[in-house]
Amino acid sequence: MNQIAPSSSVGTPDSLARLAEVAVRVGLNLRPGQEVLMTSSLDAVPLARLITDAAYKAGASLVTTLYSDDQQTLSRFRHATPESFDHTAGWLYEGMAEAFRRGAARLAIVGEDPALLAAQDAGLVARANRARAQAYRPALELITTSAINWSLVPYASPAWARAMFPELPEAEALEKLWAAIFAATRVDQADPIAAWAAHNAVLMRRRQKLTDRRYAALRFRGPGTDLTVGLADGHAWMGGQSTALNGITGNPNIPTEEVFTTPHAARTQGHVVATKPLAYQGTLIRDIRVRFENGVIVEASASTGQEVLERMIGSDDGARRLGEVALVPASSPISKSGLLFLNTLFDENAASHIALGQAYSKCFVDGDTITPDDFTARGGNTSLIHVDWMIGSAEIDVDGIDAQGQAEPVMRAGEWAA
Amino acid sequence: MNQIAPSSSVGTPDSLARLAEVAVRVGLNLRPGQEVLMTSSLDAVPLARLITDAAYKAGASLVTTLYSDDQQTLSRFRHATPESFDHTAGWLYEGMAEAFRRGAARLAIVGEDPALLAAQDAGLVARANRARAQAYRPALELITTSAINWSLVPYASPAWARAMFPELPEAEALEKLWAAIFAATRVDQADPIAAWAAHNAVLMRRRQKLTDRRYAALRFRGPGTDLTVGLADGHAWMGGQSTALNGITGNPNIPTEEVFTTPHAARTQGHVVATKPLAYQGTLIRDIRVRFENGVIVEASASTGQEVLERMIGSDDGARRLGEVALVPASSPISKSGLLFLNTLFDENAASHIALGQAYSKCFVDGDTITPDDFTARGGNTSLIHVDWMIGSAEIDVDGIDAQGQAEPVMRAGEWAA
Ligand SMILES: [Zn+2]
Ligand SMILES: [Zn+2]
Ligand SMILES: [Zn+2]
Ligand SMILES: [Zn+2]
Structure with a gap:
């Protein structure tokens, strides 16, 4: 806008x-x-x-x-x-x-x-x-x-x-x-380094709040979309700063607006439409529509780039399952620019999104010490690919669903509910 | 000129x-x-x-x-x-x-x-x-x-x-x-590929002739220079095309005018002055003067870049000994251009030269099968460096000296004697 x-x-x-x-x-x-x-x-x-x-x-x-x-x-x-x-x-x-x-x-x-x-x-x-x-x-x-x-x-x-x-x-x-x-990238601000520190603090509060809720799933609803994304057991929300195993705390993405975590590879159900085209390795894939059963894509279509989409999700077993779910308010600065960047580093920070393929072990509460076997047992997905695509917009509501199946609002019309 | x-x-x-x-x-x-x-x-x-x-x-x-x-x-x-x-x-x-x-x-x-x-x-x-x-x-x-x-x-x-x-x-x-x-590089000729084939044939005849002479040493004489370069036992002259151990015959240097072989690491005697400045890793070394005893540099000076020269020959044990001696007529096309290129790929093809450091195992009659021990025993030098510098000019005579100490002319006033 x-x-x-x-x-x-x-x-x-x-x-x-x-x-x-x-x-x-x-x-x-x-x-x-x-x-x-x-x-x-x-x-x-x-x-x-x-x-x-x-x-x-x-x-x-x-x-x-x-x-x-x-x-x-x-x-x-x-x-x-x-x-x-x-x-x-x-x-x-x-x-x-x-x-x-x-x-x-x-x-x-x-x-x-x-x-x-x-x-x-x-x-x-x-x-x-x-x-x-x-x-x-x-x-x-x-x-x-x-x-x-x-x-x-x-x-x-x-x-x-x-x-x-x-x-x-x-x-x-x-x-x-x-x-x-x-x-x-906040380079236009008077003190970019200080601006990043403030931004990282905001993202830190948001992710801690979400981690503390221990949702079993998130449910996305809006035009063409009713998708329940089961979350991994003992998942943690990440976003902004991240401390690597070498002890150094950096920002893996510049810019970044998202908070994100690891879905359970076998617990996603329903259908979803992409809210932005996906630029994937030199091809623009438009109007992605996908249906999941027990975590696996069982139907997928696109108005352009369908062949590339099919090859992408056919890369390996994990390419048909989710490795990331991320929340971004529709009012994020990148979203408000009104631009479609055709580049994941920007577009994933303009809308809530999911990613097919490899999950981040960081997105577990014990991410620094989790073993590969535990990672898999608790729902972490493994794949050669990791491809984010946008499913959020100002028309999308997101509920958090707890272990008892109780829903509470997380986002309404694309904005944080609380 | x-x-x-x-x-x-x-x-x-x-x-x-x-x-x-x-x-x-x-x-x-x-x-x-x-x-x-x-x-x-x-x-x-x-x-x-x-x-x-x-x-x-x-x-x-x-x-x-x-x-x-x-x-x-x-x-x-x-x-x-x-x-x-x-x-x-x-x-x-x-x-x-x-x-x-x-x-x-x-x-x-x-x-x-x-x-x-x-x-x-x-x-x-x-x-x-x-x-x-x-x-x-x-x-x-x-x-x-x-x-x-x-x-x-x-x-x-x-x-x-x-x-x-x-x-x-x-x-x-x-x-x-x-x-x-x-x-x-012969790119200005009507058929560069054919021109290279003809040039390679000329170099091949020259190197075979030199290999067949089995000289024990070469003696360079001219203003400021009287250097006897002992040659490795069972050395072979190379130049132009070369067949790698993978069976492919290519031209390692484009351009190339030299024929060259392996000196004996312990058999060089006398003094020599460089006939061109040497561009070595970002520094121009001028007026190099060196004296060898039993294959080793015992005195070295330069009018500019002396510190770099000293560090170069101090790199390791082999850096004070010769790894190559090469003959190029003063009438070579690159020499006749009259240009100082400040780049070894060109300047070494404008004048006869020697190189400090690593020798090429190819420059033995049995170069494809020679063992590292034999390579060393027969005079091959080993070093982290290989630095060519020019000692030839139209004022330099070169003699070939056989096993009995008999000399015969190889170059006179910078040109092939026969
Ligand atoms: Zn993301
Ligand atoms: Zn991602
Ligand atoms: Zn050379
Ligand atoms: Zn060389």
């Missing part, structure tokens, strides 16, 4: 340097002497350089940036043989896992073209993704188990801005996206 | 695409299904993209580019703590070694700023280099033992062009450097 007003400082080196500072000090909360492994696209070189500066100033022992390039990715789809798409750079993903085991922090700059692979063969896209996901699994496990401090921060790439604002000239589209990024 | 005339096609996408083609087809001679691990600076993105295209067209299963960035490198020297300089990205270098073990080919795009680190603390530069060299050693061994096909190809970065032509505007400097690169 409200547009964020572009300020004169939008896109200036100063704002970008403040974003770099937030990435290192709030996102990673980098420990002096810690190594940093950063991933970035070539578009984001200016931010990667500023983050490198900020990290060394914060005492990083070494910053290594692994750059990716959309053009080189597309080159493969244009020229490589189909047989080759099952091959991946296992040595690199194993190296990343090893870096994490040796204590490196992980920073990812995200801002990819939401439609990069839209025109490519869906079967090849799925095979390349699957090969990469399998090879990346050991590294991802260190992320999903919060073994290390890690963070995602955004960068406005031209392709992302064009996808969001196809009707605008590129420079104007970029300016609008940067303004939204700087607002959502 | 002669300047290369800039042609109208210099720097056009077409020339660059032909260079990419030479890199993949001549340099790597990529095998269909083979993975490619490429390193590049951010300056060379256009060439890296074209090489990626060429590699996929040639059947690459995957091309992964590891980009480096001078600005991020400098950021460390500006902001990081001195203690941190012994830390390196071991996980990445181990990953590279693993990629080679799994059969990846290695392509390196080179075009670094010859003076990048000139203003930085020499002690920190040396510590960072040493830590990297130690971590990179397993990967480097797979290169020096020719386990895989690998190749170096050049790219004209702005900083390199500025260093070569400080008096010219940047655009003009770049155009001159590109013209020299396209000429030296």
Whole structure:
């Protein structure tokens, strides 16, 4: 509804340097002497350089940036043989896992073209993704188990801005996206670090309150949706700051507005419609409709991208089950921007959502010590994928249901009930 | 003397695409299904993209580019703590070694700023280099033992062009450097692939002739130089094409004009002056003068960069001994360009040279099967470094000395004697 007003400082080196500072000090909360492994696209070189500066100033022992390039990715789809798409750079993903085991922090700059692979063969896209996901699994496990401090921060790439604002000239589209990024990341505030501390405190109160309620389930109701999401036994709500097993308390997502927890992999029932399109690995999936029985998707459709959706949920057994449920008020600053970002880091913070696939072990009351067997026994889901998609809006009510089946309002018309 | 005339096609996408083609087809001679691990600076993105295209067209299963960035490198020297300089990205270098073990080919795009680190603390530069060299050693061994096909190809970065032509505007400097690169890499010829085949045949005849002579030593004489380089027992001369242990015959250096072999690590005597400045890891070392006794440097000086020279030869035991001796006629195309490239890939192909440090096991008549013990017993040198520097010119005579001590002319006034 409200547009964020572009300020004169939008896109200036100063704002970008403040974003770099937030990435290192709030996102990673980098420990002096810690190594940093950063991933970035070539578009984001200016931010990667500023983050490198900020990290060394914060005492990083070494910053290594692994750059990716959309053009080189597309080159493969244009020229490589189909047989080759099952091959991946296992040595690199194993190296990343090893870096994490040796204590490196992980920073990812995200801002990819939401439609990069839209025109490519869906079967090849799925095979390349699957090969990469399998090879990346050991590294991802260190992320999903919060073994290390890690963070995602955004960068406005031209392709992302064009996808969001196809009707605008590129420079104007970029300016609008940067303004939204700087607002959502609190870089436009007088003291971004203090603003993040205050925001983290608000999220902390909300998650503690929800954890204390020990709901057995959440029920989402609204147009096209009546979904009961069973919660894992002994689940805990997370959001904002998170303390990794290495003892460092950072913000894994910059921006973030959500509080979230682990559903029970076998206890979701009912049907749900997505309230926003989902940008999944280069394809835009629109109007997702899904029905769950005993935690498993038994029906799924989409008005565009149905083949990609089907391949996604066919990735493995856990890809048809939930790994996350998250609550975000419809009045969240990102939601109020009125923008569809086509990027999960933003869109998941504009609406309540669920995620298919891998659950976070952090979202248990004893998350730091839970064993893999307990994790599974108490309802934690396991998968190579973790894909958030939006089911909240100002038309959605959410009830909390206790162990006796009693319901109480959690959200009404998209806002916190209490 | 002669300047290369800039042609109208210099720097056009077409020339660059032909260079990419030479890199993949001549340099790597990529095998269909083979993975490619490429390193590049951010300056060379256009060439890296074209090489990626060429590699996929040639059947690459995957091309992964590891980009480096001078600005991020400098950021460390500006902001990081001195203690941190012994830390390196071991996980990445181990990953590279693993990629080679799994059969990846290695392509390196080179075009670094010859003076990048000139203003930085020499002690920190040396510590960072040493830590990297130690971590990179397993990967480097797979290169020096020719386990895989690998190749170096050049790219004209702005900083390199500025260093070569400080008096010219940047655009003009770049155009001159590109013209020299396209000429030296034979990309300016009608059929670059055929031109490389002809050139490789010439080098092959020259190296076979030298190998057949079985010289015990080479003696270099000229102004300031009287150096006798003992050769390893059962050495073989290499140059141009080389067949890796994986069976693939490629050209490890694009361009290349040299024929080279392995000196005996304990049999070099006399004094030698460098005939060109040496660009070593960001510092220009001028007027190197060195004296050898029984294969070991016992005196070393330089008019600039002496501290860097001393740290270099102090890297380890093998850094004071020779690992390569190479012959290049003063009339080589690169030499005739009259340019000082400040880059070993070019300057070593403009003059006869020696290299301190690691020897190539390929440079033995039984190089594919030689054991590490035999390699050492027959005079092969071992070190973390391998640094070529130029000792040839049109004023240098070279004699071959046989086992009986008889001398015969190999080069006179910088040209082949026969
Ligand atoms: Zn979420
Ligand atoms: Zn999620
Ligand atoms: Zn050489
Ligand atoms: Zn060499």
